[in-house]
Amino acid sequence: MHTPTAPRRDLVLVGHGMVGQRFLEAFHERPRPGWRVTVLAEEPRPAYDRVHLTSWFSGTTEDELSLCATEFIAEHGIELRLGEPAAAIDRERRTLTTAAGRTLRYDALVLATGSYPFVPPVPGHDLGGCHVYRTLDDLAAIKAGAARARTGAVVGGGLLGLEAAGALRASGLHTHVVEFAPRLMALQVDEAGGLLLRRKIEELGVTVHTGAGTEAISAGPDGRVRSMLLSDGTELDVDLVVFSAGVRPRDQLARACGLPVGARGGIVVDASCRTADPHIWAIGECAQAADGRVYGLVAPGYAMAETAARQLIAEEGEFKGADTSTKLKLLGVDVASFGDAHGTTEGALDVVYADSRAGVYKKLVVGADGRLLGGVLVGDTDDYATLRPLLTGAPLAVPPERLLLPDRAGAGPAPLPDEAIVCSCHNVSKAAVRRAVADGNTSVPEVKRCTKAGTGCGSCEKLLGTLVADELADRGVAAPRGLCEHFTHTRAELYEIIRVKGITGFSRLIDEHGSGEGCQICKPAVASILAGLANGHILDGEQAALQDTNDHFLANIQRGGSYSVVPRIPGGEITPDGLITIGEIARDFGLYTKITGGQRIDMFGARVDDLPRIWRRLVDAGFESGHAYGKALRTVKSCVGETWCRYGVQDSVGLAVELELRYRGLRSPHKIKAAVSGCARECAEARSKDFGVIATAEGWNLYVGGNGGMTPRHAALIAADLDRATLIRTIDRFLMFYIRTADRLERTAPWVARLDGGLDHLRDVIMNDSLGICDELDELMCRHTAAYEDEWAATLADPGRLRRFVSFVNAPGVPDPAVRFTPERGQIRPVRVAGPRREVRA
Amino acid sequence: MPADEIQLAHEGVWHTVCRYDDLLPGRGVAVLLHGEQVALFRDRRGGLYAVQNYDPFSDAHVISRGITGSRGDVPVVFSPMYKQAFDLRTGACLDEESAPDDTSVRLLVWPVRPAPSASR
Ligand code: SRM
Ligand SMILES: Cc1cc2nc3c(=O)[nH]c(=O)nc-3n(C[C@H](O)[C@H](O)[C@H](O)COP(=O)(O)OP(=O)(O)OC[C@H]3O[C@@H](n4cnc5c(N)ncnc54)[C@H](O)[C@@H]3O)c2cc1C
Ligand code: SF4
Ligand code: FES
Numbered sequence: 003m004h005t006p007t008a009p010r011r012d013l014v015l016v017g018h019g020m021v022g023q024r025f026l027e028a029f030h031e032r033p034r035p036g037w038r039v040t041v042l043a044e045e046p047r048p049a050y051d052r053v054h055l056t057s058w059f060s061g062t063t064e065d066e067l068s069l070c071a072t073e074f075i076a077e078h079g080i081e082l083r084l085g086e087p088a089a090a091i092d093r094e095r096r097t098l099t100t101a102a103g104r105t106l107r108y109d110a111l112v113l114a115t116g117s118y119p120f121v122p123p124v125p126g127h128d129l130g131g132c133h134v135y136r137t138l139d140d141l142a143a144i145k146a147g148a149a150r151a152r153t154g155a156v157v158g159g160g161l162l163g164l165e166a167a168g169a170l171r172a173s174g175l176h177t178h179v180v181e182f183a184p185r186l187m188a189l190q191v192d193e194a195g196g197l198l199l200r201r202k203i204e205e206l207g208v209t210v211h212t213g214a215g216t217e218a219i220s221a222g223p224d225g226r227v228r229s230m231l232l233s234d235g236t237e238l239d240v241d242l243v244v245f246s247a248g249v250r251p252r253d254q255l256a257r258a259c260g261l262p263v264g265a266r267g268g269i270v271v272d273a274s275c276r277t278a279d280p281h282i283w284a285i286g287e288c289a290q291a292a293d294g295r296v297y298g299l300v301a302p303g304y305a306m307a308e309t310a311a312r313q314l315i316a317e318e319g320e321f322k323g324a325d326t327s328t329k330l331k332l333l334g335v336d337v338a339s340f341g342d343a344h345g346t347t348e349g350a351l352d353v354v355y356a357d358s359r360a361g362v363y364k365k366l367v368v369g370a371d372g373r374l375l376g377g378v379l380v381g382d383t384d385d386y387a388t389l390r391p392l393l394t395g396a397p398l399a400v401p402p403e404r405l406l407l408p409d410r411a412g413a414g415p416a417p418l419p420d421e422a423i424v425c426s427c428h429n430v431s432k433a434a435v436r437r438a439v440a441d442g443n444t445s446v447p448e449v450k451r452c453t454k455a456g457t458g459c460g461s462c463e464k465l466l467g468t469l470v471a472d473e474l475a476d477r478g479v480a481a482p483r484g485l486c487e488h489f490t491h492t493r494a495e496l497y498e499i500i501r502v503k504g505i506t507g508f509s510r511l512i513d514e515h516g517s518g519e520g521c522q523i524c525k526p527a528v529a530s531i532l533a534g535l536a537n538g539h540i541l542d543g544e545q546a547a548l549q550d551t552n553d554h555f556l557a558n559i560q561r562g563g564s565y566s567v568v569p570r571i572p573g574g575e576i577t578p579d580g581l582i583t584i585g586e587i588a589r590d591f592g593l594y595t596k597i598t599g600g601q602r603i604d605m606f607g608a609r610v611d612d613l614p615r616i617w618r619r620l621v622d623a624g625f626e627s628g629h630a631y632g633k634a635l636r637t638v639k640s641c642v643g644e645t646w647c648r649y650g651v652q653d654s655v656g657l658a659v660e661l662e663l664r665y666r667g668l669r670s671p672h673k674i675k676a677a678v679s680g681c682a683r684e685c686a687e688a689r690s691k692d693f694g695v696i697a698t699a700e701g702w703n704l705y706v707g708g709n710g711g712m713t714p715r716h717a718a719l720i721a722a723d724l725d726r727a728t729l730i731r732t733i734d735r736f737l738m739f740y741i742r743t744a745d746r747l748e749r750t751a752p753w754v755a756r757l758d759g760g761l762d763h764l765r766d767v768i769m770n771d772s773l774g775i776c777d778e779l780d781e782l783m784c785r786h787t788a789a790y791e792d793e794w795a796a797t798l799a800d801p802g803r804l805r806r807f808v809s810f811v812n813a814p815g816v817p818d819p820a821v822r823f824t825p826e827r828g829q830i831r832p833v834r835v836a837g838p839r840r841e842v843r844a
Numbered sequence: 845m846p847a848d849e850i851q852l853a854h855e856g857v858w859h860t861v862c863r864y865d866d867l868l869p870g871r872g873v874a875v876l877l878h879g880e881q882v883a884l885f886r887d888r889r890g891g892l893y894a895v896q897n898y899d900p901f902s903d904a905h906v907i908s909r910g911i912t913g914s915r916g917d918v919p920v921v922f923s924p925m926y927k928q929a930f931d932l933r934t935g936a937c938l939d940e941e942s943a944p945d946d947t948s949v950r951l952l953v954w955p956v957r958p959a960p961s962a963s964r
Contacts, residue, residue: 487915509888519870519888519914521929522922526911547870551909551924554871559924563904811862811873811884818874818881820898820905834903 011109013314014098015041016088016255021286021303022114023049023069028311030078039080042100044087044115045137048075053300053458058141059169061761065716067138091259093279110281110314113256113269114307117249117287117298122157126219131227132243135166144244148173151242155179155230157216158246159186161328166244167208178209178238180216180230182247190328190339194356195378198363202335202381211236219243251288251296264290273320275310283310293323301427301458336383340390341376342367350375355406364406372397387465391422391432424465427458432469439473446470485746486523489516493671493746497531506532507544526550527746530633533669534741534786539796540632540669541803552631555807556793557613562832564821565613566606567593568630569620570666573640573658573678574601583623591616594829600637600675602628607830609817614807617794626792629667633747635674638662639687643680643697650680652697657726658686661695661733667790668737671744671753675709689717692750693733698722702729706736706764707754715751718761721769731780735768738779848961852894852954854878864958867892872908872921882954883908885932887919893932894954899923900943907951 013029015022018041026041043049048070058067075082089101091111098106119134121127131151133144144166148154154170156163159181170177179186185196186203200210215233222228222241230238251268261277262270268290275283275291286303290296297303305321312319328339345352349370356363362381366389369375374392379385389405392398396419398405418424420433430453443449446467450456456463484490489512491499496511505511508528512520520528529548533540540546540553552558557565569584584603588595591612593605608616629635638661641647643654658678668674677688678695688694694705700723708717721732736750744753757763766772768779797803809818823830850867851858854877861875867886874897875882881897885908897905902925910921915938920929928939928949935951943949 488913518916519912519919521913521915521920522911522927525913544869547868548911550911551906554909559906559909561902561904563902563906805866806868806873809874810876810881811866813876816876818905820881 011037012107013037013039013110013112014088014106014108015039015112015114016098017114017116017252017286017288018043018045018049018070018082018084019114019116019286020049020052020069020300021116021307022112024304025112025114025285025307025311026070026074026078026080028308029314030074030080031311034078034315039078040106041080041082042086042088042098042106043082043084045139046085047138048072048082048084050138052136055135055138055141056165056169058138059145059172061719063716063718064138066718071714088255091255091282093259093261093282096281108281110283112310112314113277113282113284113288114286115252115255115288117251119245120248120250121245122216122247124216124218126221126227127245129219129221129227130225131241132219132245134245135162136249141169144169144242145173147242148175151175153178153238153240154242154244155238155240156244156246158248159183159210159212160189160246160248161187163244163246164203166246167203170242170244171206171208175242176209177207178211178240179203180214180232181210181212182215184213186210186212187337187339190343191337191378191380192344192365194354195337195339195363195365195380198356198361198380199335199337202361206335249287249298251290253288256282256284256288264294264296266296268296271306273309273322274313274317275306275321276313283313285310291321291323295323299328301429304427304458305429336379336381338379338383338386339377340386341374341393343376343378345375347375353402353406355403366402366406368398368402374398374402387462388418390426391418391424391465394419394422418469424469425453425455425458425462427462428454430455435466435469436473439470439477444470444474485527486521488512488518488520488524491515493527493531494743496528497535497742500528500531501535506538508532508548509544520548522550523746526553526633527671529553530669530671535782539791539803540793541797555610555613556617556627556631556797557608558631560606560832562821562834563610563818564606564832565608565610566604566630567608567613567616567620568598568602568604568628569625570628570662571602571637572662572666573638573655575640575655575659580623580625583620583625587616587619592823592830594831600630601639602637604630607823607832609809609821610807611809611815611817614798614804618798621792621795621798626666627794629793633670633673635662635665635668635670635676637675638665639675639677639691641679641685643678647680649683650697651699652680652702654678654680654686654695654697657695657702661730664730664787665733665737667793668741668786670737670741672747672749674737674750690714691717693717693736695729701725704729704732707751707761709749709751711749713751717751718754720761720765732768734783735776735779736764738782739764739768739775742779849959850884850892851957851959852877852882852884853956854954858957858959860959870912872910872912874905874908877954881905881908883910883921884956885912885921887912887932891919892956892958893919893921894956895921895930895932895935896952898951899925900937900947900949900951901926901928901940 050067051069087101088098090099096108119136134140154175155178156167157180159179167177167179186199217231217233219230220228227241227243230240253263253267253269256269257263269284271277271284271289273292275285277284285306309319309321345367350367353366364379366377367375418432422432424430424432434453438449438452443452449470456466525548560566588605593607596604598604638658640655640658644650644652674692676693677686677691679686679688680697688696689705690708690710694717696703702724703722704720705717706720708715740750808814820835822833824833848864849860850862851860869888872883872885875884882894883897885893897907899906906924910924912921915929919932921932922929928937930937930951935953937949
């Protein structure tokens with residue numbers, strides 16, 4: 003074993019796919035100062051989510067699929083060589099040569115090279131128009147090919163083949179699926195399930211050929227695919243072919259250096275994921291696990307990655323085998339299979355429920371001793387999450403037919419034993435979830451963060467929600483979804499209560515729907531809802547008492563108790579006179595000035611007593627509140643756009659100003675930031691904003707759900723080439739729907755991600771009015787724009803509101819003597835003044 | 845007896861510091877009392893509390909600008925800087941035992957009472 007003082011050791015990872023990345027995460031769970039880590043990646047981009055690859059066709063971007071933030075690589079000092087595959091291993095010297103001719107030394111070598119798609123050697127398999135389906139580059143090639151094709155064929159009717167068929171169908175191609183076996187998804191579903199699946203898929207316009215092999219593919223006069231001959235004599239006119247006939251482990255590197263591989267491929271490893279060479283590990287799809295299987299799913303790969311990482315760190319951990327359950331939505335048809343789906347265990351019995359009218363087929367496989375062994379669900383997979391964890395080896399607590407009947411009225415979900423695996427992607431048991439709750443993680447996001455459950459394929463999320471809620475109920479914890487100890491409602495629920503009952507004050511709300519006196523969580527949240535609905539001044543009546551200190555003084559509290567002042571500078575556009583006014587005010591009040599990250603100017607160091615006088619001058623010069631203090635619209639950044647920039651195609655500044663003026667003062671669950679760029683060069687960084695607009699030659703592209711901050715996320719395209727009116731209407735609805743349904747302090751990115759159906763659902767709601775609420779959303783925005791008034795101008799006009807801007811109620815005019823400054827770089831900075839330290843009187 | 849004014853006791857002597865309706869229910873004001881800063885609050889039901897204005901966690905005199913509310917049955921004020929809760933009756937901090945410099949974080953409290961206007 004190495005000691006902390008041992009010299010640096012070299013770890014080389016070959017392959018930066020899903021499993022390789024998981025390995026890096028597990029290895030770097032703690033700092034590993036003794037190690038230098040190099041990653042060789044064949045693909046030109048860091049690891050991405052292959053499991054959700056197909057969603058690329060429906061608009062999920064490369065960024066969204068990415069599994070590896072650049073910060074992760076930088077933070078851990080990893081050297082990631084993209085596009086530089088490993089070419090050969092010299093085990094004797096413990097070196098490795100890359101395709102670029104570089105030689106690397108290793109103390110530990112981890113192979114995570116995945117698989118390659120198997121292409122049957124039929125004549126014509128390499129013609130132009132033939133594709134495979136494994137990488138983002140493959141998909142880009144298919145998309146380009148589909149643009150000029152009319153009919154496509156997928157060779158292979160397994161899980162991936164059906165996904166590929168779905169993608170072709172969605173690209174507008176007439177689509178055939180050719181499957182050699184007598185049924186679709188032969189590996190996962192049984193015969194009856196396969197038949198139902200076929201019927202449902204054919205209803206969607208895909209032609210299915212089962213029990214047929216591909217004999218030959220022929221070219222047309224242009225040398226590209228033209229037709230395909232099947233073993234049953236059928237000839238199909240096709241101009242695009244996707245092979246999805248299974249995968250083979252990429253074990254060539256290991257073979258070439260003499261490491262043992264399995265009879266059907268796969269680098270042989272033991273339960274610690276080590277190959278025959280003690281310095282070399284193999285994980286994921288390129289490995290043959292200790293149970294003799296080569297797994298083609300990500301969950302076992304992750305388990306292997308964790309095993310190898312633990313072995314490297316502490317020489318412990320084992321991987322002996324894994325569950326190969328799957329649940330997917332194929333072309334819109336729900337399919338799930340788990341455990342021994344084919345009933346191959348001795349003495350196994352089937353319990354079947356079929357309703358061909360509703361298109362539902364469910365089968366459970368039960369052992370002679372009453373244990374649940376596996377099952378198949380087609381058409382309705384709602385029970386998957388609760389059934390799969392029952393594969394624990396213990397006899398079922400209820401008769402199996404009870405588990406299948408469509409309406410288990412009153413029966414409730416079957417109780418799960420503690421050892422049941424709730425999340426198979428990350429191998430998290432019910433006991434682990436319960437432990438996480440006991441440790442104080444009282445919400446699903448917290449439990450997800452702490453156990454990783456639900457962060458893989460996501461199919462267990464619903465069950466996770468139920469378990470967390472049950473566990474909290476058992477512990478007598480008041481409704482966890484609630485905002486705080488005073489309300490059992492979420493922010494969205496309170497919004498509806500306030501809206502429907504027309505409540506205008508906190509007292510009535512808490513007396514009728516909550517308990518106690520409120521706190522720093524619920525009061526500002528309710529203040530924001532009231533402001534959004536009633537549009538009164540935020541310092542009016544009871545509302546004033548609810549505001550966070552920043553809103554209360556319409557300025558941001560800073561170190562030492564002074565305030566900063568941020569006037570609105572819409573779109574970042576400001577006249578020389580405006581700049582001079584700000585400069586003069588800052589000079590006269592001795593304020594520190596700084597250009598903010600939001601394209602405007604912040605003045606720091608104002609005493610609370612100075613705020614009205616500073617604002618008097620700003621308002622007189624035509625400035626308004628910039629709402630830097632509020633959970634509200636902050637800025638709409640812009641680039642100079644068409645007017646000045648030689649590349650610009652639209653007036654981005656004009657639009658940014660219009661949007662900023664439209665949404666100024668809009669109170670929301672969290673702050674909202676926006677930007678408009680004048681062309682695709684994107685100088686305004688619109689895609690890092692809650693909503694971002696990028697000009698096109700035809701109109702405007704709208705992106706939503708981005709942010710910088712703690713969890714940076716790029717916004718996703720929701721609609722392209724919009725005209726100005728449609729653009730603004732869409733943003734109106736996006737914002738109002740967000741304000742109405744998001745949680746407290748939930749920015750748009752996590753909110754969109756949490757919406758059932760995600761971006762597509764959002765688009766449906768705000769562009770196709772699928773919920774029939776667009777009129778209401780439009781009306782709310784209309785009320786907002788009509789009622790807007792500058793908060794500072796209104797405050798200055800009202801002596802009652804101005805009264806609070808004093809340091810001491812009994813000594814107006816006396817400034818807080820503890821707020822002090824000292825010069826630095828020609829301006830002021832706050833001085834920390836230690837406070838009174840006295841013995842505490844009992 | 846209608847309350848018009850608010851009085852704080854300093855070394856056994858009551859001092860009038862402001863009018864009763866200078867206080868917004870649920871909010872506080874700062875008072876300068878013999879060189880010391882006191883944060884004075886009125887709750888939703890008319891109850892009065894006075895604690896030190898100095899926030900031991902941020903070294904700023906800002907407690908009076910915090911939000912008030914309740915934690916269980918305890919009436920509290922939340923520091924506007926880093927949001928710790930303090931018991932308005934005793935000054936005890938409910939979230940942390942000691943300040944960053946290891947000193948105790950119990951806020952000083954002052955006796956406070958409503959009083960009819962002396963000028964009536
Ligand atoms: C002044 C400024 C820094 C600067 O000198 O440039 C600033 C200052 C503060 N930021 Fe910021 N942020 C400023 C631009 C940004 C940006 C850049 C931007 O807007 O383009 C970001 C990242 C972009 C984003 O938000 O998506 C940013 C991400 C944050 C976050 C993290 C938000 C998140 O979702 O993770 C916080 C914390 C929060 O809001 O909860 C924050 C909070 C704060 C607060 C309000 C912290 C606080 O509560 O006191 C700072 C107070 C400053 C003040 O009183 O004015 N600030 N902050 C910038 C003001 C912009 C403006 O004109 O309004
Ligand atoms: C469309 C699609 C859908 C899928 N759906 C599911 C699903 O629903 N559920 C599920 O569990 N699984 C699914 N899978 C399978 C899942 O993606 C794989 O199990 C998983 O990606 C395996 O991870 P891996 O790291 O072993 O291999 P990969 O992710 O393939 O990564 C291997 C990487 O190594 C690189 N590489 C290879 N040789 C070298 C070399 N010599 N030098 C450097 N780099 C090299 C490759 O280019 C690749 O980037 C799906 C796969 C596809 C293609
Ligand atoms: S990054 Fe942190 S320190 Fe800098 S302004 Fe933003 S919140 Fe303040
Ligand atoms: S089962 Fe896939 S994330 Fe939990």
